[in-house]
Amino acid sequence: MSYITELDILADISMTEEGGEEDKSLELWLKTLDLQEIHTMMQLNGWDNITYLNGTIVKEDLVTMGINNEKIKRKLLKSVEEELISFKHGNMPGTVEEWLATIDLSKYLNRFNTNRMGSINRVLEIWEVELTSILNIEPIGHRKRIMKSIRDLRNLQSSLDNEEKKKKVKGAGPKWFHKADDLLRGVDYAARYFGCAKVDGPESTKQAGVICQKLQGKIGAGQKVPEYRLRISAEGIEFIDKQTQKAHLQIPH
DSSP, rough: OOOOHHHHHHHHHHHHHHHHHOOOHHHHHHHHTGGGGGGGHHHHTOOOOOTTTTOOOOOOHHHHHHHOOOHHHHHHHHHHHHHOOOOOOOOOOHHHHHHHTTTOOOGGHHHHHHTOSSSHHHHTTTHHHHHHHTTTOHHHHHHHHHHHHHHHHHHHHHHHHHHHHHHHHHHHSOOOOHHHHHHHHHHEEEEEEOOOOOOOTTOOHHHHHHHHHHHHHHOTTTOOEEEEEEEEEEEEEEEEETTOOOEEEEEOO
């Protein structure tokens, strides 16, 4: 007695991809389920590759094909759900040709190109009705494979767009000289304190420069300028007397 194993199925899939032979994965999979009698119906309706069954085929599709036996329907759908992995795109294809190749439907490339659907951006805008009314793709399995692929690509594109927006927002923000943890503790600078004076506003840089010159002029020749610690933190700015350790001036944020 011999058994068809998962390795046998994978080997046939690999042979199909590399050698261009007929894909027998569906036939082998149905044999493991003892459902060979529905093989032809599955193929004719576009359910011809087990890679794309999970997430596409449902009970109504089996009924449409003429499969009305409840036991067969339950057996097949249970196997699809529990044993087959749902196909998803790992990255955005650059061309329609590349995209169709990833879902094993390259035979439809000419239909996309001749009907002005030869770009990925146009593919992302396709409506399901266009697959029959414009592209004339009849097998329901192929149509559902295409639409699932398009939904995956839309989600993938949306994720990529969001990531790009986050990068732009992150890059557009202020670049802090100090780390957040350092600012919470406070960062100290050695400074000399000449005095203080009010200005009209933060934009009055010219006025501030004049005041600084006047303050410096008040310090006599040879007079010692008091040393302070200029502390910058999340709370604000402080001028701390180095000798007394008392804050002489506090400017909150």
